[in-house]
Amino acid sequence: MTSRQTKRVAMKKTTGMDRAATRNWRPATRAVRGGTWRSEHGETSEALFLTSGYTYDDAQTVADRFAGDAEGMTYSRLQNPTVAMLEERIALLEGAEACRAQASGMAAMTAALLCQVSAGDHVVAARAAFGSCRWLVDELLPKFGVETSVIDSADDAAWEAAIRPNTKVFFFETPANPTLDVVDLKHVCALAKAHGITSVVDNAFASPALQRPMEFGADVVAYSATKLMDGQGRVLAGAICGSEEWINETLMPFQRNTGPTISAFNAWVVHKGLETLQLRAHKQSEQAVALGEFLEPRISKGGGRMLHPGLPSHPRHNLAKAQMDATGPIFAFDVGTRARAFALLDALELIDISNNIGDARSLMCHPASSTHAGMSEEGRTEMDVTEGLLRINVGLEDPADLMEDLDQALAAAEL
Numbered sequence: 552m553t554s555r556q557t558k559r560v561a562m563k564k565t566t567g568m569d570r571a572a573t574r575n576w577r578p579a580t581r582a583v584r585g586g587t588w589r590s591e592h593g594e595t596s597e598a599l600f601l602t603s604g605y606t607y608d609d610a611q612t613v614a615d616r617f618a619g620d621a622e623g624m625t626y627s628r629l630q631n632p633t634v635a636m637l638e639e640r641i642a643l644l645e646g647a648e649a650c651r652a653q654a655s656g657m658a659a660m661t662a663a664l665l666c667q668v669s670a671g672d673h674v675v676a677a678r679a680a681f682g683s684c685r686w687l688v689d690e691l692l693p694k695f696g697v698e699t700s701v702i703d704s705a706d707d708a709a710w711e712a713a714i715r716p717n718t719k720v721f722f723f724e725t726p727a728n729p730t731l732d733v734v735d736l737k738h739v740c741a742l743a744k745a746h747g748i749t750s751v752v753d754n755a756f757a758s759p760a761l762q763r764p765m766e767f768g769a770d771v772v773a774y775s776a777t778k779l780m781d782g783q784g785r786v787l788a789g790a791i792c793g794s795e796e797w798i799n800e801t802l803m804p805f806q807r808n809t810g811p812t813i814s815a816f817n818a819w820v821v822h823k824g825l826e827t828l829q830l831r832a833h834k835q836s837e838q839a840v841a842l843g844e845f846l847e848p849r850i851s852k853g854g855g856r857m858l859h860p861g862l863p864s865h866p867r868h869n870l871a872k873a874q875m876d877a878t879g880p881i882f883a884f885d886v887g888t889r890a891r892a893f894a895l896l897d898a899l900e901l902i903d904i905s906n907n908i909g910d911a912r913s914l915m916c917h918p919a920s921s922t923h924a925g926m927s928e929e930g931r932t933e934m935d936v937t938e939g940l941l942r943i944n945v946g947l948e949d950p951a952d953l954m955e956d957l958d959q960a961l962a963a964a965e966l
């Protein structure tokens with residue numbers, strides 16, 4: 552017993568940032584074993600620490616921790632053991648020096664941008680993006696005197712043409728939500744590096760199981776962990792990966808004082824989700840290709856477009872295959888009109904109408920009236936989010952059941 556009459560448990564960091572211990576582990580092992588700290592109880596599943604604060608043996612320990620002279624937790628806005636375990640596991644999967652978990656994907660995107668820009672800076676962003684990511688670029692940053700340019704991210708030359716002397720950040724998704732635009736990571740990240748620009752990649756559609764942008768030179772990788780990382784549609788979560796220096800010196804002053812902190816419970820759920828990420832991401836990608844192949848003839852016959860990086864008809868199919876291990880569970884297709892898109896959705900019997908993605912359940916939505924409803928009509932047109940566009944997240948159900956459901960729903964929509 553300590554002098555405070557409470558038994559203290561020494562956490563043993565069995566893995567995690569101990570590079571020597573984890574260096575040779577392959578990705579599947581990192582996903583299951585990375586970021587495990589065990590208490591003296593030897594629990595197999597990582598512990599969930601629901602605590603906002605911490606107690607100390609004596610006053611000097613508090614002073615030392617706040618001064619940064621001693622390791623240890625001080626307050627859960629700044630550190631929490633469960634959250635730290637999640638951050639270690641994500642960093643290992645990403646191949647990043649450091650990671651900080653966030654309350655949601657949008658908390659991650661907001662922090663990743665705001666922590667590094669000042670009035671007078673310029674940000675170049677991809678035109679095709681999640682609606683709220685576009686809001687950050689189109690509305691929030693300009694409000695604080697940050698100039699922004701939005702470009703066609705699949706046009707390699709457009710990136711260079713958009714650079715100004717004050718360009719600080721490149722911000723893009725690949726594949727992008729919901730039009731599945733694919734950005735040439737190597738080209739764009741090298742261009743950023745050559746001009747002293749920080750590249751920030753929103754990797755939510757792929758997850759580190761399918762694409763690791765840092766291998767292609769990305770500086771910062773940001774996540775909605777709500778998607779494939781959780782994988783079962785339970786919690787909101789986000790993460791930012793970068794170099795130790797960038798995380799500590801650029802992100803942390805912003806994060807510790809503004810508090811986009813993830814709850815320990817949500818961190819624990821995502822941490823457990825990561826153990827099956829590899830299996831789910833690859834299986835769902837495989838099923839998404841099978842479903843895309845099934846749908847393509849029907850959609851093209853009706854004059855519609857398929858937007859699926861896993862199919863040869865995608866303009867950047869080869870690039871997607873070169874920079875991704877598999878092309879992911881999400882694709883989109885155009886059925887011509889909103890009426891037809893709604894008729895198809897309403898006829899679904901198995902696949903849910905839902906705007907979430909990355910879930911083990913198959914989900915479908917109409918981006919123009921949901922995820923991108925907050926944008927102006929011109930904005931949607933410029934992004935190619937058409938009135939007939941449908942987006943699907945392919946889950947883990949038997950693909951034959953999914954095809955039967957789509958088959959009857961297509962017939963109901965007269966396709």
Ligand SMILES: *Cc1c(COP(=O)(O)O)cnc(C)c1O
Pocket residue numbers: 655656657658660681684724728753755756774775776777778787788789908
């Ligand atoms: C969902 C999503 C986000 C936002 O994440 P939340 O966890 O919902 O806040 C950001 N970017 C992309 C590409 C997304 O799909």
